[in-house]
Amino acid sequence: MTQIEDLRTKARALFDAAVTAADPAHAVRRGFALSPLPMPQAGGRTFLIAIGKAAPAMLGEALVAIPDADIALAITHHENETPLTGSEVLRAGHPVPDEAGARAAQRVMTLLSEATEKDRIIALISGGGSALLPAPPQGVSLTDKARLNDLLLSAGLDIVQMNLVRQQVSLLKGGGFLRLAAPASVYAYLLSDVIGDDLRAIASGPTVGPIGTAADAIATLKAANIWDAIPTSIRNHLESNKNRTIGPVPMATNTLVGSNRLSLEAMAQEARTIGLTPHIVSDALTGDVADAAQHVLHELTTRPKPTALLFGGETTVKLRGTGKGGRNQELALRVAMGASDLRAKWVFLSGGTDGRDGPTDAAGGLVDAGTLPRITAAGQDADVLLANNDSYAALAAGGDLLMTRATGTNVADVQVLLIAP
Template identity: 40%
Template sequence: MPVDPQQFLRELFATAIDAAHPQQVLEAHLPSDRSGRVIVIGAGKAAAAMAQVVERCWQGEVSGLVVTRYGHGAPCEKIEVVEAAHPVPDAAGLAVARRVLELVSDLSEQDRVIFLLSGGGSALLALPAAGITLADKQSINKALLKSGATIGEMNCVRKHLSAIKGGRLAKACWPASVYTYAISDVPGDLATVIASGPTVADPSTSAEALAILKRYAIDVPVAVRNWLQSPESETVKPGDPSLARSHFQLIARPQQSLEAAAVKARQAGFSPLILGDLEGESREVAKVHAGIARQVVLHGQPLAAPCVILSGGETTVTVRGNGRGGRNAEFLLSLTDSLKGLPGVYALAGDTDGIDGSEDNAGALMTPDSYARAAALGLSASDELDNNNGYGYFAALDGLIVTEPTRTNVNDFRAILILESPKHDA
């Protein structure tokens, strides 16, 4: 095929990101009546880019405040943009969450609030519940991130330790009308899970949050345990009248990005196979992908090369070592270890927000010679995997992908490009 495999994988990644960018997806969903006053609040890695779109499109008076991750800001004229820490919240996130609540706490039926929500909002809009300190939330957050807990489990705990999540923000806005526009970064696109659902009803319970902490053997401070055992810790439940004026609209989801990449692959002459949104331990998900790639190369199943296997979702990493690396680098390192240089197989794994975990790269690239080149440098894929050192492994191969913040987030994007013709058994 007359294609540069690495460049083509980068183009697929860029296509996936572009398909979910606020500049492409938000305007069409805004209310048709854009006159009058609107208060804009927002949280997430796409919040500043989303705020720019509202400023450009709204014809009436616009004011507000949004919070995004450090480095993910964008210049706005009427909506204040504040940057804070992610994935572990900091004092800046705490301060802006207080200000957001104050901004919407004394509104009338005539008021309209636009809430711009995207992945990362949980950590960025961090306001601990009464009696819980920021340090308590930080320690539990760090422990959850290392534990291998799913995003749904983490957000269940976060919601019940918050004064703003689990529908509480919408309750604070009552009786104003609230229009939430969300970019999904979670498998299943559940409104209750995206950034811990600040403006939607939450069916999960405090007892479930306690059970999750117990399941992962996380040390729980006394104040947190006491709070979770109190009826006050319950989130806003379905049917609560304070949510009657709250409207939720999903404007971008991982599937859209996978489909956009599939279209580009097909146009280039590759058969696409979309596996969808996936969860699970990064290294184990990689082994499944490796098995599919091997089946394609050896037997032409479930489709024949040339082809592209696409998947998204949010995997997890149980931290065992002291290396550097996010879940995408971990996935790719495990894939490299599993395939061991299988001819004709190239792969990219990256986070669509431009940040793999807390590193400066979006992800990495694997080529058929990655395994051998690393071995020549004295690097063992299995040893580096034991140390969770995907970043270090691919940095040594000059295989890191650095995009800078993209200002959107539909979570992980993985593409395995297979050029090799099938080798059927005799």
Template identity: 40%
Template sequence: MSTPPPPRQLLQAMFHAAIEAAQPAHCVPPHLPAPPRGRLVVIGAGKASAAMARAVEDNWPGPLSGLVVTRYGYKVPCQRITIVEAAHPVPDAAGMDAAQRILALVGGLSADDTVLCLISGGGSALLALPLPGVTLEDKQALNRALLKSGASIGEMNCVRRHLSAVKGGRLAAACHPAKVVTLLISDVPGDRPGDIASGPTVGDASTCDDALAIVRRYGIALPERIRAVLESGRGESVKPGDARLANTTTQLIATPQMALEAAAQVARAAGVTPHILGDSIEGEARDVGKVMAGIALQVAQRGQPFAPPCVLLSGGETTVTVRGDGRGGRNVEFLLALGVALDGQAAIHALAGDTDGVDGLEEIAGAYLAPDTLQRAWAQGLRPKDSLDNNDGHGFFQALGDSIVTGPTLTNVNDFRAIFISDTASGSAPT
């Protein structure tokens, strides 16, 4: 068996393999539709949408036109498809204008035309067009409250679908009677199409009452205009079975599971056995960190349920209930909680990062954890538990030089977590 590379090098190689597996240049071309008798109009939204548009242009044999909206800094040059940049995770006027322009593009199409819709994570914020009676400022305030509440991505998107003029199947309805083909790069646990960018081309079975129940569950104060839309039922989404959705199809072209399998192959090539624990793990990031620490310690100290050397892989989308004023994101929150729970256990290394290159609000993908992380932190006067209490994962790992910075990856298949336990995992690091 070959000797594995240094742990940090191995984990970073696995992370990059996961990102590469979801690159639009690889996953878009095999799923392009047949040329229509009429026009092909390309629309889309998400952090990967510009790169997806470029892949369409590079592989489409005939004429096309369109517009997609992506996050600031994620623009990719295209010749025939207009690329617009907007804000994420809190929407801005640029995203609202882009949504209006997309609706104008698909209006008046015929049954001979095809709309190719390119959707990826981040589309909920980027494709922001409030229903009549709701302002952009109302949606911005609600988005901020949802992001801090600890609500799951599915819960957040349920609320968003019932306040949008384009989400919850409304965009597909606007394309009728044209054929609509949606290519999805999933960033949500379970790969539910209705939760990817809040499902602009997918029928939605949830209701305004469901959205109100979520708001009550997390104690979110609603602007009066939003409350009126939900309580009146004016925010009802397009339901499954609606005749306007009869000529629509959706195809998942990249998922968190595919990314984890690519990372697992890198581990195997290095002589390390990978174990994928799940691609849709949710919950409070710090709680997931504690649970994963317990599993890693059992592997290291007991050889159960897996024998080292091995790597524990997982994906999904955890949440953070913000109580402090630090600089954080769900991946570094997970990693810091993991480190505190491991308490310097020898021979356990970990990496956690967001595959889009942005963890929370920072242009930092995630971070790396080593057995000596806590020691080095204490030597600098940092208190790991205090940093965790303050939701300051980025501040903590940046001070140690252990942040992972990728820049815009131009894709997004959610969170990547890898815990490497070497075959020398015995005993604890000195404290």
């Protein structure tokens, strides 16, 4: 095994450690220990409702602790094929909402509306819930919501900005879950895919509350220069509600059970185990992917060698072309292009802990100094492909796509930069 091959193997091992640390079953066990559930009231029912990319695994662990739950329902994405007995599993579209998601949302709303003051509802929330449960208000179609989602994803907005808008066009988000569930008691356990762990932004805060108002959503869309492209029904809905005063959402007990930072710490521990000296450089690698690449390149050129540098976060990409890729693939490609002339031996990995980067089957990219020569040898031009947002084709040509299949969890993205002596 060459030195570069060894570094690539170690980078993948660190990524796998991050995913393992975000294991949904472990997270639920941790959550029940941190915030034990009270006993149900006499005559009351227990509802287990899991929402998000990690829903089946979270629900499966909850059923171990509460095998006699009256309702056990999981809503996850189509690609998550985790088997789950003794419960109802609905699968829906992500990142763009679909009819299956609309039906799942209606199922959840029906269940919540049937709850009484004697019932307890245990919500297991993970990333992806925003798209998986589209519940548009009257006058807004699912097609219009899907169009809104497309525009938000392509505008370079961060997850908090996107979910601020999504909350204002939903009956379940931004505390809507709690309003529908009242007067039942709600206990939520959240696996965070949001940098900074703002509970209002995880799956758009169904059990928490809104990030902002309809007026804030309008301002966000205008600042992103997409207001005029938003479907008319949604613009009318936001305009008609921008001066509306909404009372506080009902109370709930919300417990954070997993996060990007915990995965970074697990990566650091794994690095020490395999003989590396790790440094967590940042748990907030956010903003435009081009700026993030420059940050990584700065670390690559200034850090003493050897070293293992770890990052976590979630960057954004402004779509200017028609190619295929995701933020992790583009970040990896940009780093490979920016470091191609360096003499140091290095590898860089950027991957989504959910195993899916954008609308592709790759989790991200794993690149080294040989990436650009391999792309060129395959008859491709990295500059042309990058200009068309076609990072997937570029990394595929170089044999540098990070392939994991869906992991069943999601705590945003992690990056590994290994530099040899």
